[in-house]
Amino acid sequence: MTPPHHQNPTPLTILNDPLFEHHKIEVFIKRDDLNHPLIQGNKWHKLKLNLIDAETQQKTQLLTFGGAYSNHIAATAAAAFERGWSSIGIIRGDELAHNHQAWSATLKQAQQHGMTFEFVDRQTYRLRHNQAWLSALQQRYPQAYMLPEGGSNELAVAGFESVINELNDQCADWTHLLCAVGTGGTLAGLAKFAQPQQQIWGIASLKNAQYLREQIQDWMGSATTNWQLLTEYHGGGYAKTNADINANMARFEQRFAIALDPIYTAKIVSAFYQLTEQQTFAPGSKIILYHSGGLQGRQANP
Ligand SMILES: Cc1ncc(COP(=O)(O)O)c(C=O)c1O
Missing domain, CATH: 3.40.50.1100 (Rossmann fold)
Structure with missing residues (x-):
């Protein structure tokens, strides 16, 4: 995989796969791993x-x-x-x-x-x-x-307004965005600025993450219902993984030549494949996978 080049606005890249055609969904990746040379995503x-x-x-x-x-x-x-x-x-x-x-x-x-x-x-x-x-x-x-x-x-939560504005410029009618959750600040920020019809689904990277819901709601400052925290895709807990996550990470990286990190973004992709195969997304859905970076960790701690 070629090393990424820093660019802004970051690309919203369409991902083509017979699986997505079969389920009549469109899938994109928001390459925020490319937004800054040192401080990714x-x-x-x-x-x-x-x-x-x-x-x-x-x-x-x-x-x-x-x-x-x-x-x-x-x-x-x-x-x-x-x-x-x-x-x-x-x-x-x-x-x-x-x-x-x-x-x-x-x-x-x-x-x-x-x-x-x-x-x-x-x-x-x-x-x-x-x-x-x-x-x-x-x-x-x-x-x-x-x-x-x-x-x-x-202020961290407020920082995601520009991400949502950029996404709306790049694809006005997206329906879902999947992001990784550690503390929940990213999910709160994306959900706070998204439209009510734009669903933000956070994939918890840690075990028993249900307790984050209250804090996420507090950061958003209003009782919106356009978000969910999915707590079953952590693969054993923070910095742990399982066979599904490893296989789905390899499947994605081989097909799309986009590097993921095992702690956060691999869990988004793994949850996404499983949800797609379970027909969770209605035909016509336009789904964005939010690449939040984290590759520093992978490069630094191979
Ligand atoms: C690459 C990456 N993605 C997602 C997250 C989760 O972000 P948050 O803590 O805002 O939930 C983190 C850090 O925690 C991260 O490093």
């Missing part, structure tokens, strides 16, 4: 308005939270690096502090982009939404603009 849309806000507040440092394989950690480090800012990653897993050998390639890449890390134990990491703990961190790092885990906040 949904990560860029979630960061872009936060970065403007950070600039307005004259901050010169980004601080955020994540696990050792977090695409958001890599994206935050890259965004700070591009601006000549510093960055701090609060990383789950104190065992990594003195064991550089065990660092993921994602952490090493973030470090190359100037990120410094504070490794915390799992109990401390649970405080990442605790206001008192966050205030104490802010006092220690007064120049830091703090981003939550996964980068999901209200």
